[in-house]
Amino acid sequence: MTLRAVPGMADASDSLAWVAKAQRNHVLTSWSKQSGPDPLVVVGGEGCHFVDASGRRHLDFMSQLVNLNLGYQHPRLVDAIKQQADQLCYIGPNLANEARSRLALQLAELAPGNLTASFFTTGGAAANENAIKLARHYTGKHKIITRYRSYHGASAGAITLSGEPRRWPAEPGMPGVVRMLDPYTYRCPAGHPNPCPVCAGGPHLEEILQYEGPETVAAVLLETVTGTNGPIVPPDGYLRSIREVCDRHGILLILDEVMVGFGRLGRWFACEHWDVVPDIVSVAKGLNSGYVPLGAMIVSEPIRDWLRDHTFSGGLTYSGHPLACASGVASIEIMRDEKVVENAAAQGLLLERRLHELAARHRSIGDIRGMGLMWGIELVRNRETREPLAPFHAKGTAAAPVAQVVAAAKAKGVHFGAHDNVVRLAPPLIISAAEIDEGIQVLDDALSLADKATVP
Ligand SMILES: Cc1ncc(COP(=O)(O)O)c(C=O)c1O
Known part of the structure; x- marks a missing residue:
């Protein structure tokens, strides 16, 4: 069978770059303008990590769309x-x-x-x-x-x-x-x-x-x-x-x-x-x-x-x-x-503790909310006034102070979510204490960007 030539397939030779290009040109993706950058190509995963086409491992603190509770490729x-x-x-x-x-x-x-x-x-x-x-x-x-x-x-x-x-x-x-x-x-x-x-x-x-x-x-x-x-x-x-x-x-x-x-x-x-x-x-x-x-x-x-x-x-x-x-x-x-629900409850307590430790170190953190393994960090310009770091339904530059926190963590291979002025955390329910600490350390560094956007 020969494939009908479509734009982007010409470079479908020796790399997986065509996969990203085909997705960008021929797949309509959710809740976004279709002109964004090429998406990451993912080729596999295991436990709480997925692996991109370059072989790099990413720690997923969002369980994709808060669905991959048992992690990647549970045998x-x-x-x-x-x-x-x-x-x-x-x-x-x-x-x-x-x-x-x-x-x-x-x-x-x-x-x-x-x-x-x-x-x-x-x-x-x-x-x-x-x-x-x-x-x-x-x-x-x-x-x-x-x-x-x-x-x-x-x-x-x-x-x-x-x-x-x-x-x-x-x-x-x-x-x-x-x-x-x-x-x-x-x-x-x-x-x-x-x-x-x-x-x-x-x-x-x-x-x-x-x-x-x-x-x-x-x-x-x-x-x-x-x-x-x-x-x-x-x-x-x-x-x-x-x-x-x-x-x-x-x-x-x-x-x-x-x-x-x-x-x-x-x-x-x-x-x-x-x-x-x-x-x-x-x-x-x-x-x-x-x-x-x-x-x-x-x-x-x-x-x-x-x-x-x-x-x-x-x-x-x-x-x-x-x-x-x-x-x-x-x-x-x-x-x-595998006592997954019990693990979610236990690791959730650790995550909650770690988030409150972050709140003690970062003045941009206005509120920590959640239960089990679903948490949010609400970022503010000022703790007293509670002015949000990004307004409700923020887009573009208005959303940047929060988006850059998530982007900085992503650059270090840990994926969090963002919604308005809230950084979201919802890792797979099989996550270990060591993985929680790994993610929190990356988030700790990234939150210094949010601190810079606060006002006295
Ligand atoms: C609370 C809640 N209800 C419903 C849905 C919709 O589920 P689906 O995307 O599987 O249709 C979602 C998806 O994120 C959700 O979070």
């Missing part, structure tokens, strides 16, 4: 996918298959409370889309309440559920989404009176319901702990108070644990930290570390029972894909056998 996980590929690569969703049934049983056992039936998707957005569609059908109501500092996916409905600015180009979006404020205690939108209605959750939700009419609201959908737009850890009592208000008004609680589920916060499910059980939970990412696209919405028994007599109006060609489910089964077994 048992790779093997499970190979074995399933040998046996059966695909079978339609309405026929039964061992990998799918096994994963469904595992989830029914692992998920909190009475969450026992799963609809499998190909990722997080599709799990949230199905969750709200089902909530609307089940309750006979149509509004969904979400929060401003949130991300729930990029598909047309999920991006409307998202409160953050990536929603703007997709507007006008899906009708019926109403947003509430976030329990962001460091910059409380209500000025944080004592008691604070926003940070307590329930009182603020009650007020929104008063204006919206609880009889029109199908569900409240929240990230249990805000990921990309945070981290924002809800104060103790917040989720319980939201749950109580939902129960009082016959509103479903949907928790989006796409980022924070499956050990990221040191428990299998993040809501276990506060003993709150939602009516539906959406998961993806860490469910199988993203080795094969997979997500799920897991619904409570009353909803599952209701669906016995009502049509579930959702479907996907790849729902419960055997390769994805086999990787999910193996991933859960690995996590149990």
Whole structure:
């Protein structure tokens, strides 16, 4: 077979430079202008490191998109996918298959409370889309309440559920989404009176319901702990108070644990930290570390029972894909056998300690927030005024003071994330203490750049 010549292929001779060029010219990449520099070409990985085409190893402190919880190329996980590929690569969703049934049983056992039936998707957005569609059908109501500092996916409905600015180009979006404020205690939108209605959750939700009419609201959908737009850890009592208000008004609680589920916060499910059980939970990412696209919405028994007599109006060609489910089964077994959740909890405590040590050394650090192995360092120009080092939704030069910290660390082979004025850390859950210290040392050096941008 001869390949049709395309621009960029001419130099596809003896190096991998063509790979970067082809990606830049022929692949549309996420959330960015398509005119950026050539991307790094990655040829492999192991544990918490990936390897670029020059053979250089990079320490990944973001688990790619906070999904690669078991790290790169976990041999048992790779093997499970190979074995399933040998046996059966695909079978339609309405026929039964061992990998799918096994994963469904595992989830029914692992998920909190009475969450026992799963609809499998190909990722997080599709799990949230199905969750709200089902909530609307089940309750006979149509509004969904979400929060401003949130991300729930990029598909047309999920991006409307998202409160953050990536929603703007997709507007006008899906009708019926109403947003509430976030329990962001460091910059409380209500000025944080004592008691604070926003940070307590329930009182603020009650007020929104008063204006919206609880009889029109199908569900409240929240990230249990805000990921990309945070981290924002809800104060103790917040989720319980939201749950109580939902129960009082016959509103479903949907928790989006796409980022924070499956050990990221040191428990299998993040809501276990506060003993709150939602009516539906959406998961993806860490469910199988993203080795094969997979997500799920897991619904409570009353909803599952209701669906016995009502049509579930959702479907996907790849729902419960055997390769994805086999990787999910193996991933859960690995996590149990290798005590991965326990490691996330233990290393999370070390990471938290190290971050507070950094805060003592760097005047640009305004706040340290997170849990388990998901942390953020909020950078400020001045600790007293809390003026952010980069403004909300900063782009270009406005974002530079934070971007340069992440770029300096990357130049030394350690990859962190950045969102507005927050440096993000979310390493694989298999990370060791030595790797945490290696990353922190690089970050320590890089933060001196941020310190230079502070004002007295
Ligand atoms: C909390 C949350 N929900 C949903 C999604 C969307 O998941 P996906 O990209 O798999 O559709 C993400 C992705 O980052 C997320 O962080």
